[in-house]
Amino acid sequence: MKIAVDAMGGDYAPVEIVKGAVEAVKLHKLEVVLVGDHAAITKELAKYAYDKNLISVVHASEVIRMDEAPAVAVRKKRDSSIVVCNRLIKEEQADAVVSAGSTGAAMGASLLGLGRIKGIDRPAIASIIPTLTGYCLLLDVGANAECKPVNLVQFAIMGHIYAKKIMGIAQPRVGLLNIGEEESKGKELYVEAHRLLKESKLNFIGNIEGRDITRGRADVIVCDGFVGNVVLKFGEGLARDLMWMIKQELKKNIFVKVGAALVFTQAKGLKKRIDYAEYGGAPLLGVNGISIISHGSSDAKAIANAVRVAKECVEKKVVDCIRDSIHETILGDDEDARV
Amino acid sequence: MKIAVDAMGGDYAPVEIVKGAVEAVKLHKLEVVLVGDHAAITKELAKYAYDKNLISVVHASEVIRMDEAPAVAVRKKRDSSIVVCNRLIKEEQADAVVSAGSTGAAMGASLLGLGRIKGIDRPAIASIIPTLTGYCLLLDVGANAECKPVNLVQFAIMGHIYAKKIMGIAQPRVGLLNIGEEESKGKELYVEAHRLLKESKLNFIGNIEGRDITRGRADVIVCDGFVGNVVLKFGEGLARDLMWMIKQELKKNIFVKVGAALVFTQAKGLKKRIDYAEYGGAPLLGVNGISIISHGSSDAKAIANAVRVAKECVEKKVVDCIRDSIHETILGDDEDARV
Structure with missing residues (x-):
């Protein structure tokens, strides 16, 4: 399993995000791909001892700032770290995304990159x-x-x-x-x-x-x-x-x-x-993939916990379960019966 | 100054309400008129030593329960304690009302009995x-x-x-x-x-x-x-x-x-x-009179404090101030200029 982590999102990015990713691979038996400025990420990674097979870096040249209009930014900045994270899932190079950046941007990028589950009109943060x-x-x-x-x-x-x-x-x-x-x-x-x-x-x-x-x-x-x-x-x-x-x-x-x-x-x-920080992050439910939104002031512990939450969601097939359940509960056998 | 207190409103009525009224007249140099079942109130009053000139009782034969639709109840039960309290203000026999009963009923009775301040479309609880x-x-x-x-x-x-x-x-x-x-x-x-x-x-x-x-x-x-x-x-x-x-x-x-x-x-x-309980009650701002809404689980201390809040509102002429200020701020010189 591979979790894409937005290395540029959050008040303490990339320092705490990279540190959290290193903790996560040690604790939770999974791979992490850190997405963002390659030089900045590798500089941070150099501080730690970790299994090189478990952490990779994918470069993204842009960052969506907190003060940008999210809907516009995710469409314009196609090489921003959060947009690239979601693209990795779409391309099956990652199983989930974790971001502590702008909530609007994380949501917009997941909506754009992953799409909605059929039967869900609006995703929700839980x-x-x-x-x-x-x-x-x-x-x-x-x-x-x-x-x-x-x-x-x-x-x-x-x-x-x-x-x-x-x-x-x-x-x-x-x-x-x-x-x-x-x-x-x-x-x-x-x-x-x-x-x-x-x-x-x-x-x-x-x-x-x-x-x-x-x-x-x-x-x-x-x-x-x-x-x-x-x-x-x-x-x-x-x-x-x-x-x-x-x-x-x-x-x-x-x-x-x-x-x-x-x-x-x-x-x-x-x-x-x-x-x-113990809960790590809040899942964006209703998109066609696992997207975990972390607190803007996340430290390494919060990020490691968010990665754990992402892993659990992948393992328990939360997206498939929502898809099936919405079909049964709302759509019924006949799609026209939808509320 | 005379404050009308709804003796039948609240989880601990009339016991704690009467006790609170006795405390209030001792602490705050004012008169209280207890409104509700005469027998029940006088039975409670008998427990305390207080200046008989400062506490009077006005009988009200009905009570609005928590589960009644307030808008209907205040119109139907014209002899309910909360409706009578507001009538006393209208008839200038009291300067303010305090109630720990149904919030909806307290609001409805004040709207019906006192009316709205001109320029205020909807009163608010603060x-x-x-x-x-x-x-x-x-x-x-x-x-x-x-x-x-x-x-x-x-x-x-x-x-x-x-x-x-x-x-x-x-x-x-x-x-x-x-x-x-x-x-x-x-x-x-x-x-x-x-x-x-x-x-x-x-x-x-x-x-x-x-x-x-x-x-x-x-x-x-x-x-x-x-x-x-x-x-x-x-x-x-x-x-x-x-x-x-x-x-x-x-x-x-x-x-x-x-x-x-x-x-x-x-x-x-x-x-x-x-x-x-220290704050006593929340004023219903925007009605043509002082109406203080207390927490349903008010004890004697909360009621005594609510009476104090009512007294302050009367002394500081809160209703007149709102009336003047709304006129200046919203109505301006020309009433047609109203937002």
Whole structure:
């Protein structure tokens, strides 16, 4: 198995990306092809000892910057690292792509290079959220700011597959993010999505309110990409700022410092649970291939974990499963029956 | 000054509501009129020693339950506690209303009883959010699941007034919640609202991403009621569950328990900062009167604080200020120039 990694994408590219790729090949028994500026990548690679058979470099002369309009950039910059990564999959020289660059560009390049799965109108980005009892999958977290009810249903089906195949949940509980429990609650989009989800074959448990996301009531939580993106980033910011506030409180008292040291040593398990780097990346579900989108500030650990996620998606044939499931659930036997 | 308190609204009504009213008259130099079942209220009042001149009871024979459709219920149940509270303001027998009952009913009863301020198409619920540097005001947090761009601009103006008058911020920084910093980001509603806010006289600082809400970059953050409600409840749930997870981690090690005890004693200041009961209630801005909506699970402390918030709003003439400001900012000299 070979994973294409966009060496030029992310706040700490190429340094942390190359380091992460080296860690990944050591840990996960796979090959990585680093895509981007050949000189810059080989300079970084020279710092490490690794099996030369497992890491190769493919040169790409361009980079898509964070401030470029993604839809235009992926069409214009055909030799950009992220576009080349997706081309490698198309040409069967790689099995998946990992990028910590512009989310819009990663999405655009995968849509352009891999295409959509038949039956999926809009791909969605799915993110793992830690809960009191384990983890849940929230989608869409940013691919689609505007959605139709049928999009939310398709997100639910893709989330169901992912939770089953990758998270190992036999019968995933699917919830719809909303502002009240009753099915009449929320805006039109959500009322209609609720109706469609209730009619589907999914294990739909109804609406999930904001305060229940981290409670572990649902395994898959579906929402539009605007709400999902705000929630994901708010959670990240709140957890970070709350931890900072706790530390500041503790610094005020010298006696408490001893206690704090003990506490923070013990709380490492918790820190690991709420650290996005542990999850590595969020899959873009609905495209015809495995595309993992990593956090812009990914370090080597996050990249190595994203490569692991990519590997699992390839092994568990996530794309094939979504293709089959969408056909059964939405298309039925007769394609005209499509919602 | 006299504050009407809905004695029948909330998970712990009338017990905690009556207790909170007694605390409020002791702390805040004002009168409270408790509205609801006369027998139930007087039974609770009998438990306390208080100045009989400061607390009166007005009987209301009906209660609007959480599961009733609010718009219908406020029209049908004219003798419900929340409807009577608002009628008392209309009849100038009270200066403000506080309710921890159904948010929809509290909103509906205030809309029906008090009416809208001229120039405001949709009232909004504004909630205080603790940040690293102080507090910010988030609105709308649930009054309007669907919004138009002009609604968001009106929310911004009302938030500006509230931050200035009640939070004491001379020149409030107004931000628009969005999924990216660039003004082209987000959905149509937000792109258009951004354009209108940029043209306004407000101190508009642009888009605020989810991860920046608790950073303290903006004093007023504007969004539609669907997103705001999800964010508010998610923050409440996450803070609660994160604290629980920390405690669970600490329990695993007996040596750490000593440290934990020290830490949690010291962290009381922080707990106070993130405890919604400290803020008491969220004002419904845009109606022709002061209406404070409290959390459904309000205890006596939360109710006493909500009464304090109501008092401040009356003293600072928040309604008059919004009325004048909307006229200047939106209506201008010529009413036809209204956005």
